[in-house]
Amino acid sequence: MKIARRVEAIRAAEVGAIAAAPGDALMRRAAAGVARACIEQLGGAYGRRVHLVVGVGDNGGDALYAGVALARRGALVTATLVAGRAHPGALAAYVAAGGRLGLTGRPDLVVDGVVGIGGRPGLRPEAAAAFEQVAGVPIVAVDVPSGVDVDSGETPEIHVDADVTVTFGSLRHAHLVDPAAAACGAVAVVELGVDFPAGDVEALEAEDVRLLLPAPESDDHKYTRGVVGVRAGSVRYPGAAVLAVAGASVGFAGMVRYVGAAGEQVVAAHPEVVGAGKVQAWVVGSGTDADAESHLHAAGGTPIVIDADALVHLPGAAPADAVLTPHAGELATMLGVSRDEIEARPLHHVRQAAEAYDAVVLLKGRRTLIARPDGRVRVNTTGTPWLATAGSGDVLAGLIGSLLATGMSGFDAASVGAWLHGRAAQACGDGPLVAGMLPDAIRAVVEDLFA
Ligand SMILES: NC(=O)C1=CN([C@@H]2O[C@H](COP(=O)(O)OP(=O)(O)OC[C@H]3O[C@@H](n4cnc5c(N)ncnc54)[C@H](OP(=O)(O)O)[C@@H]3O)[C@@H](O)[C@H]2O)[C@@H](O)CC1
Ligand SMILES: [K+]
CATH class of the missing domain: 3.40.50.10260 (YjeF N-terminal domain)
Incomplete structure (x- = not known):
């Protein structure tokens, strides 16, 4: 560390x-x-x-x-x-x-x-x-x-x-x-x-991530490893659902559930994904468009990743055990300041948001910041500029949700997720990438860590 x-x-x-x-x-x-x-x-x-x-x-x-x-x-x-x-x-x-x-x-x-x-x-x-x-x-x-x-x-x-x-x-x-x-x-x-x-x-280093990552025990089965549920995508943005589910499906959780308007596309891309049921963590928000608020309300009561469209529907405090994953523009809306102010003072604002929402807040950027309500902050040092691409945040939200479902704390899940996501982008090489390449690259990074 x-x-x-x-x-x-x-x-x-x-x-x-x-x-x-x-x-x-x-x-x-x-x-x-x-x-x-x-x-x-x-x-x-x-x-x-x-x-x-x-x-x-x-x-x-x-x-x-x-x-x-x-x-x-x-x-x-x-x-x-x-x-x-x-x-x-x-x-x-x-x-x-x-x-x-x-x-x-x-x-x-x-x-x-x-x-x-x-x-x-x-x-x-x-x-x-x-x-x-x-x-x-x-x-x-x-x-x-x-x-x-x-x-x-x-x-x-x-x-x-x-x-x-x-x-x-x-x-x-x-x-x-x-x-x-x-x-x-x-x-x-x-x-x-x-x-x-x-x-x-x-800032986490490779060895910290290896020690924090859940690895299945020999007597584990799919339910003991944790079930993650994804409420993402819409008729307008079915791809967000496919990518959030792809992030959730890299293999940390024992099972992935999907609830939303893009079920057909999700199952076509990920046949192992099942429908509504009990989960240990929810991922809500990516591409949910007008359904964001109802998804947010339906997903209470478990650890939850709240992303994108759902962030603006948060009442004052977030639900218990929440991880909020805004980019600078979304955090600006949440805090009522300008995007420039967020980018000029990211440490100040991520801490302010974590305290105000009483939640773990992950502020995306070149150096993504993850803050706890008590002021402790982790900085993510992996990643490349090529990671700034459509859908990359959907994959990250799904990945963090799957780590939450295994029982990791929100702070660890968010910082480990950000580290793997950035390292996966680096593993894709110093060249263009699309979000759909990240899940396979994440699996390869994890394999390397455990090698
Ligand atoms: N502590 C340790 O163990 C070790 C410390 N070490 C080293 O010491 C460094 C700290 O040294 P430090 O305390 O003398 O302060 P430092 O940063 O040199 O500046 C002091 C003076 O600069 C001035 N000044 C202020 N703002 C200014 C500005 N914007 N533009 C221009 N000038 C400005 C101001 O004086 P003023 O002009 O206002 O009277 C202020 O008093 C530390 O960073 C490390 O390098 C290493 O040797 C290892 C062991
Ligand atoms: K200097």
Whole structure:
């Protein structure tokens, strides 16, 4: 599990380590990691030109010590001190190692050491100008891309767009949550030997998913494995029913039931699907059109995935054990704000919705977020841009419903479902895909996990 923590918690955990380490030892360790990332990015150090953009705090100190390490390996290192001053010890070491002040020529790489966890969002004009001078050159950000809001993952003002971000000890929210995460590029964590407390934003990794997934026992039969019911599709949108049922039918639940106007098409595509009866979880909404509200009312009393058309029919709180799966536009309608506001502040809004509806809320996006009413959030890091295709949400809703039916919690079902769905898209290759390809790919991903 990847765990991201608030700045306050990180600072509190590091106090002891900083006090115990002699001089700038911790900063030098951090800087060594930054230098390693630069060398990796450049394919070597000797003769390469590296330019440091340096702020007044310890983030700038990290950049300068990284400059020291790079200069020792034969790189030609220059630096702009955006406020005209910098961490005294690091600056002295930098100058002693042959580092120069001021930009000369076009560098091969830029190191962003303007601000880290002590920064406010945005870039001051001197810092913005320093990056403009080297526009187009790859950037390695120290700790976070300067200008992003570290705890909220928001980017309310101008900020650095990095190719690689090197952080220390623990991930911060900005490394996982969009839009800031998109500005980080690839993220590397340098170990500092510090113990951190639990965090409130996390991301599942393959091993977590494997451990959470239900696998049938030898004495299981179809009813003990759980039955999922799908109420999706309509005369107008029969395909949504077929795709939601396909997502529900990848094989986690022991049986899939379908109730709705597209029964004929569903059974033609999935002969194993049966009609109304007792279920352990419902999936309601995809393509239900005018029938959404009546489906929602008919499906009460069990864990339930509420998607698409059904979301707008929710009264104040959702039914017990509900997972709501809106995209940004649907969440905007639910919360009475604009889509732009949701996309600018996804972490804030997904938490607000989870609390307001007293339900697990999965907000779809490049980095899908899954929030619980108590504020705990999982970020999904799998997926490709090709996944933004019609019907892909129907498959996801069905898949999550089938996991719910096996007895998983809504939070686990939603986050495991999102992870498998995204990984399946990746398995389809870096090219076009249609939603109908996902169920087979999900089965292959699960087979790989258990191999
Ligand atoms: N803790 C640890 O264990 C370790 C920490 N480490 C490193 O230390 C970093 C944190 O260092 P930090 O606390 O000195 O803060 P930092 O982010 O450098 O900025 C501070 C100053 O910048 C200014 N400023 C603010 N906003 C600004 C803006 N938008 N644009 C321009 N300037 C702005 C503001 O000063 P002001 O100008 O307002 O007086 C503020 O005081 C951390 O991210 C990591 O890299 C590593 O060495 C490993 C061990
Ligand atoms: K930075």
